Amino acid sequence: MRDVAIIGIGDTVFGELWDSSLRKIGIEAGIAAINDAGISGDDVDALYVGNMSAGKFIEQEHLAALIADYAGLTKNHIPATRVEAGGASGALALREGYLSVASGAYDIVVVGGAEKMTDVGDDEITKIQAAAIDQEWESVFGATLPSLYAMIARRYMHEYGATREQFASVPVKNHANAAKNPKAQYRKAIKPETVLNASMVADPLGMFDCSPNSDGAAAVVLAPMEIAKKYTDTPIKISGSGQASDTLALHQRRDILTMDATVHASRMALKQARREVKDIQVAEVNDNYSISEIIALEDIGFVEKGKGAEFSYSGQTMIGGKVAVNTSGGLKARGNPLGATGIAQAVEIVRQLRGEAGERQVDGATVGLTHNLGGSGSTALVHILEVA
Amino acid sequence: MGSIPRFWRENPSRYNLVGVKCNNCGRVFFPPREICPVCHRKSIGKMKPIHLSGKGSVYSYTVVEDTPEEFAMLKPYVLAMVEMEEGVKITSQLIDVKPEDVHIGMKVEAVLRKLGTEGSSGIIHYGYKFRPVNE
Amino acid sequence: MKTGIISYGAYIPRSRIEPAEIGRVWGVDGAARGKGLMVQRKSVPMPDEDTITISVQAARDMMRRANVNPEEIGAIFVGSESHPYAVKPTSTIVAEAIEAAPHMTAADYEFACKAGTAAIQTSMGLVGSGMMRYSVAIGADTSQGAPGDALEYTAAAGGAAFLIGTEKDRLIAEINHTYSFTTDTPDFWRREGQMYPSHGGRFTGEPAYFKHVITAGKTLMQRTGTKPEDYNHVILHQPNGKFPYRAGKMLGFTPDQLKYGILTPEIGNTYSGAVMLGLSSVLDVARPGDRVLMVAFGSGAGSDAFDITVTEHIEEFPREKGALIRQMIDNYTLIDYSTYAKYRGKIRMKE
Numbered sequence: 001m002r003d004v005a006i007i008g009i010g011d012t013v014f015g016e017l018w019d020s021s022l023r024k025i026g027i028e029a030g031i032a033a034i035n036d037a038g039i040s041g042d043d044v045d046a047l048y049v050g051n052m053s054a055g056k057f058i059e060q061e062h063l064a065a066l067i068a069d070y071a072g073l074t075k076n077h078i079p080a081t082r083v084e085a086g087g088a089s090g091a092l093a094l095r096e097g098y099l100s101v102a103s104g105a106y107d108i109v110v111v112g113g114a115e116k117m118t119d120v121g122d123d124e125i126t127k128i129q130a131a132a133i134d135q136e137w138e139s140v141f142g143a144t145l146p147s148l149y150a151m152i153a154r155r156y157m158h159e160y161g162a163t164r165e166q167f168a169s170v171p172v173k174n175h176a177n178a179a180k181n182p183k184a185q186y187r188k189a190i191k192p193e194t195v196l197n198a199s200m201v202a203d204p205l206g207m208f209d210c211s212p213n214s215d216g217a218a219a220v221v222l223a224p225m226e227i228a229k230k231y232t233d234t235p236i237k238i239s240g241s242g243q244a245s246d247t248l249a250l251h252q253r254r255d256i257l258t259m260d261a262t263v264h265a266s267r268m269a270l271k272q273a274r275r276e277v278k279d280i281q282v283a284e285v286n287d288n289y290s291i292s293e294i295i296a297l298e299d300i301g302f303v304e305k306g307k308g309a310e311f312s313y314s315g316q317t318m319i320g321g322k323v324a325v326n327t328s329g330g331l332k333a334r335g336n337p338l339g340a341t342g343i344a345q346a347v348e349i350v351r352q353l354r355g356e357a358g359e360r361q362v363d364g365a366t367v368g369l370t371h372n373l374g375g376s377g378s379t380a381l382v383h384i385l386e387v388a
Numbered sequence: 389m390g391s392i393p394r395f396w397r398e399n400p401s402r403y404n405l406v407g408v409k410c411n412n413c414g415r416v417f418f419p420p421r422e423i424c425p426v427c428h429r430k431s432i433g434k435m436k437p438i439h440l441s442g443k444g445s446v447y448s449y450t451v452v453e454d455t456p457e458e459f460a461m462l463k464p465y466v467l468a469m470v471e472m473e474e475g476v477k478i479t480s481q482l483i484d485v486k487p488e489d490v491h492i493g494m495k496v497e498a499v500l501r502k503l504g505t506e507g508s509s510g511i512i513h514y515g516y517k518f519r520p521v522n523e
Numbered sequence: 524m525k526t527g528i529i530s531y532g533a534y535i536p537r538s539r540i541e542p543a544e545i546g547r548v549w550g551v552d553g554a555a556r557g558k559g560l561m562v563q564r565k566s567v568p569m570p571d572e573d574t575i576t577i578s579v580q581a582a583r584d585m586m587r588r589a590n591v592n593p594e595e596i597g598a599i600f601v602g603s604e605s606h607p608y609a610v611k612p613t614s615t616i617v618a619e620a621i622e623a624a625p626h627m628t629a630a631d632y633e634f635a636c637k638a639g640t641a642a643i644q645t646s647m648g649l650v651g652s653g654m655m656r657y658s659v660a661i662g663a664d665t666s667q668g669a670p671g672d673a674l675e676y677t678a679a680a681g682g683a684a685f686l687i688g689t690e691k692d693r694l695i696a697e698i699n700h701t702y703s704f705t706t707d708t709p710d711f712w713r714r715e716g717q718m719y720p721s722h723g724g725r726f727t728g729e730p731a732y733f734k735h736v737i738t739a740g741k742t743l744m745q746r747t748g749t750k751p752e753d754y755n756h757v758i759l760h761q762p763n764g765k766f767p768y769r770a771g772k773m774l775g776f777t778p779d780q781l782k783y784g785i786l787t788p789e790i791g792n793t794y795s796g797a798v799m800l801g802l803s804s805v806l807d808v809a810r811p812g813d814r815v816l817m818v819a820f821g822s823g824a825g826s827d828a829f830d831i832t833v834t835e836h837i838e839e840f841p842r843e844k845g846a847l848i849r850q851m852i853d854n855y856t857l858i859d860y861s862t863y864a865k866y867r868g869k870i871r872m873k874e
Binding site for chain 2: 123126127130136137138140142143144146147148150151152153155158200201202203204249250251252
């Protein structure tokens with residue numbers, strides 16, 4: 001398998017984008033990435049699209065054909081594939097695109113992720129997201145995605161004595177970071193009290209422990225390393241790609257306080273990249289809920305099991321800390337348009353590694369990591385990116 | 389019409405907690421599975437139905453305040469992950485209990501309750517919920 | 524062949540509302556109403572409970588106490604005036620929930636408050652004729668009273684299930700005789716499609732309840748050659764707390780004979796569940812040899828009367844495997860009218 005690089009990136013602002021349809025944001029991100037790569041539409045060999053649930057949000061399936069069409073790529077009748085894995089759809093699309101270039105099947109591949117969530121009401125959105133958990137044995141009985149993570153948080157507090165204050169350090173940090181990100185949904189820092197006093201969603205998780213409903217799209221252009229320098233002076237190598245699955249229902253996991261899928265996916269990616277966790281300087285980690293970032297820090301290996309809450313609370317994951325986590329603002333403050341998130345994470349790491357992260361720049365960052373989860377942890381994807 | 393067969397075919401498990409036991413390794417699974425995820429091929433033909441006793445204890449729980457519309461009548465409700473006597477865990481609501489009295493380790497038993505309906509003219513769905521055991 | 528009861532189970536929902544609270548909303552002295560009706564509080568089902576869940580809970584307790592293979596149950600009949608479906612039987616869902624299905628028959632019964640005892644009589648015929656080994660009769664309801672109406676103070680929820688059979692060494696109570704008195708008397712009714720029932724006011728008293736209960740009780744005792752003092756326990760239908768004591772007196776019984784069988788003062792009128800729960804309450808405390816008279820009344824109208832003798836098998840009967848009536852009566856939570864209205868679907872929700 002040959003080495004693969006990211007030669008172009010693009011993303012929309014994330015938020016409630018009332019004036020934009022899914023087509024519009026998908027194309028916007030795609031065109032931005034193509035321009036950033038300095039290629040033309042005719043150079044694109046294949047398209048991968050990550051999207052969780054356009055079929056329910058906007059009653060549109062067959063998404064890859066739609067995006068290829070509106071991106072003006074159907075003239076060349078390129079292969080277009082839609083990829084789905086709950087909230088990890090974007091990162092899985094990235095992996096599929098990566099594998100297609102690494103295998104030699106294609107050369108220039110555009111991978112986009114997009115989600116238009118706000119065309120339906122909040123109640124509908126909650127129901128649609130619950131399709132990523134077990135419909136028959138969780139949703140039917142009253143479980144929602146946040147309620148499952150709430151049960152994880154409750155058990156975590158029971159076993160490790162963690163507190164809501166410690167959990168709150170995650171959204172507080174991510175909002176502070178997002179305040180420096182012009183593409184973020186929420187660009188305002190918040191205080192811990194705001195998190196602690198927010199109305200409850202499913203206790204112990206309140207509104208500010210949970211990522212928002214968002215519209216948005218992001219895209220990257222992939223190329224084999226051997227020709228990447230033709231297009232850009234700063235190709236970013238995908239040095240490791242890991243993917244893992246686990247049970248659909250949370251209650252069937254080996255241990256609900258460890259996302260085994262994250263453990264396996266990160267080991268797989270690090271092994272391929274010949275890297276250790278201590279080499280990672282900047283990471284975009286799946287923080288759909290405050291507890292998820294904390295558990296992911298442990299599962300990836302930044303800190304040992306049970307110490308994640310304190311690790312976060314003591315500032316080790318801030319810019320300037322041991323590892324800068326979610327400099328984009330994370331899912332919480334940057335936004336979480338489900339299918340786009342995995343790609344947006346890669347876009348942020350590329351910006352960091354290119355030195356283009358402005359006020360959120362992590363000095364001297366050369367190795368980064370992205371981590372994306374589907375459902376309550378049934379799918380995990382981890383990618384290692386580094387300066388070529 | 390809603391989805392009638394999809395709910396109807398799960399009734400044995402939803403009404404009577406019918407799971408399955410792998411007679412190769414002795415592990416119990418709920419809901420039933422075709423093959424044992426541990427024994428794989430060795431479990432073919434050895435998976436037998438088993439009735440869970442209905443008794444278990446609370447492994448974790450949450451009070452759901454932001455609920456889907458179809459559960460609005462019960463809001464806020466306690467959602468729990470119950471560890472059954474047989475070792476499997478099941479997710480459902482806790483009833484007949486004040487949220488502040490719920491604790492990890494609390495002993496509970498399964499009862500039949502309405503899970504929901506498909507609107508005012510649709511089918512009514514029944515299934516297990518859990519209530520505290522009178523000690 | 525004598526038929527009788529092999530096992531029983533019961534369920535009363537946990538919420539209660541008091542007459543004073545109902546009266547408060549409708550501008551009436553509810554406490555006085557309650558006193559007049561001799562009802563202290565009534566049971567209210569949760570939004571996720573209905574006649575089906577109540578019937579299942581009662582039937583499951585009945586099965587837990589019986590040592591019976593559910594596949595040997597030949598019939599299940601559920602009597603109610605609040606079946607969750609107008610068309611789709613409660614009894615088949617109960618049958619699946621106790622795993623008695625599919626080699627059996629089932630049907631739902633309806634006759635105001637005596638639908639459950641009608642099911643007992645049918646069960647007696649089916650097992651007594653040798654057609655099947657066991658038959659289950661359930662009476663359960665989640666009745667509604669119209670807002671502000673007199674019935675709103677008493678219409679309550681609950682149910683009980685009885686396993687009827689003939690095996691002499693298993694019967695905990697033998698049904699010696701049953702007699703019914705049935706007429707077309709429109710004292711209380713509900714038209715198809717209406718949410719709440721209507722009633723004839725004072726017409727529901729003497730020409731309806733009293734005429735049928737007294738006639739049935741007297742005639743049964745004539746046919747069995749018994750006198751009031753022969754009975755240890757008497758269960759009469761109980762739309763409020765007053766009627767059964769008055770009828771009891773008219774039939775020659777003392778309040779003491781009625782005390783275990785009359786539950787309405789503490790839980791309200793559970794309609795098809797009423798005498799069934801009363802009988803469960805009596806069986807919870809009965810001793811071998813106790814003689815029991817039970818007279819149900821259903822508006823429309825009819826009374827089913829039963830003469831029952833408790834056997835020595837009640838001693839080994841594992842009552843503790845199910846919920847006892849006294850425990851369920853005493854274990855409750857009070858709710859206010861707004862919660863009651865919400866639970867009972869009296870608030871108009873968005874479609």
